[in-house]
Amino acid sequence: MKKVFLFLSVFAMAGIANASILTNGDFQTGDATGWGNWNSTITDQDNSGNPLTGNGKTTAGGYGDFTAKAWGDGQQWGNGGFGQTVAATAGTLYTVSAEAMHITGDELTNGGIGVLKLTFRDAANNPLNGPYGEEIAMITAGSTKDIWHSLSGSREAPVDTTQVEVTLMMQWTTTGPDGGAAFFDNVELVPEPTTMALLGLGGLFLRRRRK
């Protein structure tokens, strides 16, 4: 009986712990609430007034599935995007995921990329996984247009981590001409507590119940 209850407690805590810790990761506020952004906007359609065919909305107006659109500034390494920083714990595994798309008529060309990044930082704001963080996954000019691509990856927070930033960015990586924009949606950042932490929580529940 005790073992069964312990198992159920662990299972329940794991369920709670698996929620994303980002604010407005689906952009359904219709604006960039929770995010810092540059050369980018929140939209439910592209800038020419055409629908994002990949989100299942096929007629102008009445969309409602807001997405994050990022574009560059026309120069090599020029970029635009969104960033959100949240508190993080060293040694914890963080899984980041997002959907990304580029569309016909505003597609990524040449070296244009739409990239999902993670940057771990210490309390003094120093980056801990490279000077510009780490590219976790991306779409490129070669990615199939007009459909959402799932980007994801997991990284363990390095020693001294107190915060982590999720970055969604469109960047021009070649001398050009590169063009286009990258759309992002349904961004999640999920910390995964260690097994020992979960067992500890399960045991805590068990002891409290037995009193």
Ligand SMILES: [Ca+2]
């Ligand atoms: Ca959305």
